[in-house]
Amino acid sequence: MAVYKHHFCMADEVISFIEKYYNAPKNFEKLRQNAKGEEEYAMIDRLLMMMKEVGEAFKEKFQEDEYLFQFLQEEDDLTLSSLLCYAYCDYKEETLDKQLASMRKNAKENPKAFLDVLLSANSETKEQISPDEELLNEIDHIPYTDAVKWNVWKIHTNVEKYVEHLCEIIQELYPLFEYNKDIYAYYGKRYEEEIATLYEGKDLYSYLCTKFDFHIEAEGEYIYPSVGKILSISFIDCKPKDIIIRYGVGMVNKLIEIQQISKEELFFGLKVLGDTSKFEILQLLGKETSYGAQLAEKLHLSTPTISYHMQALINARFVIFEKKQNRLYYRMNKEYLQYFLKQVEERLGV
Structure with a gap:
C-alpha cells in the first residue's frame, strides 16, 4: 500500500534549486506551457525568482563548489550533491535539522553508500559494493568525463567531509526557503488535493504505475512531494522491502497531457x-x-x-x-x- 508523506525533504529541495540555477530551468519553462489560470502563472514567476535568489546567494559564498551541482552528463539530471543526498538523507524525517542529522550519521556509519548509489545508477544493481581495489576499475567504466571521475574518487575517499560541507551549504541557504514558505504551502495543498482526487478511481501510486507502465515489487511505497523537481518523478531509494518515490508537484497537468508529444x-x-x-x-x-x-x-x-x-x-x-x-x-x-x-x-x- 502506498504511503503519502505530506512533508517536503528540504535538504533535497535546497539542492534541487541550486541545480536548477546551474543547469537551466527547463522544467519551469515547460511548467508555464501547462499552467492553468492566473494563480498558477504567478506562482511559476515566484519559483523562477526564488531559483535566481538561491543561485545568486550560493554563487556569492560557495562559487568554488559549483561542480557539486552540475549535471554529470548531458542526458542526466544527477549531480554529485544529489547523489550524496540520495545515499545518506533519511527522507522520512520531517524537519530539516533531522534530515541533516541523518546525513551526517549515515555518512559516518556507511561511507561507501555514495559510491554504491553512483555505481548502481550506471550498472546492474548490486547488493554489496566491490572491495576498494576494484573500485578504481569500476569508476573508470562509468560514462563520465575524467574530471567527474576524479571528483567522484575525491568524495569517496573523504565522504564525511563533503557531507558536512553540503550540510553547511544547505543550512546557509535555507532561510530563503523559509522566506518563501507560502510557495511550499501552495504546492503542499495542491499535492494533497491530487492524492485526494484518486485519479481514475486509483491511488496516486497505482495511477503512476499505469500511466508509465512500470511496477517494482515492494512491501511499502513511500511518495514524497517536491517543488525543486517539479516536473519529474524519481526513484530516490530502492531497498528490498520498500521504494521511495519523489513526486514533482507540477506533474498533474503534464500527466493529463502525457500522450501529446512535443x-x-x-x-x-x-x-x-x-x-x-x-x-x-x-x-x-x-x-x-x-x-x-x-x-x-x-x-x-x-x-x-x-x-x-x-x-x-x-x-x-x-x-x-x-x-x-x-x-x-x-x-x-x-x-x-x-x-x-x-x-x-x-x-x-x-
Missing part, C-alpha cells in the same frame, strides 16, 4: 533511434524482456555502456522496466513506440 520530445526520440547501439537494444527488447548483463553479452558491450544507453531509451519512453529480486528487467514500450512513429508519419505528411 517537438522537443519528437526530435529527442528521433536522435535516440538514430544511434546504432540504442536501435540494436530496441530490436532485442522487441523480441524478449532482458536485463542489462544479457544485453551486454549479446551486443558485446560493457554493462555500464548498456546502462548509459538505457537511460536515454527510458527518457524517450521507448523502454520500460520492472525490478525483480534486485535486478532491472527491460522491455520495449511497444504501445508508445507505435504512437511515436505514427506522430512522425503525421507530421511529415507521409
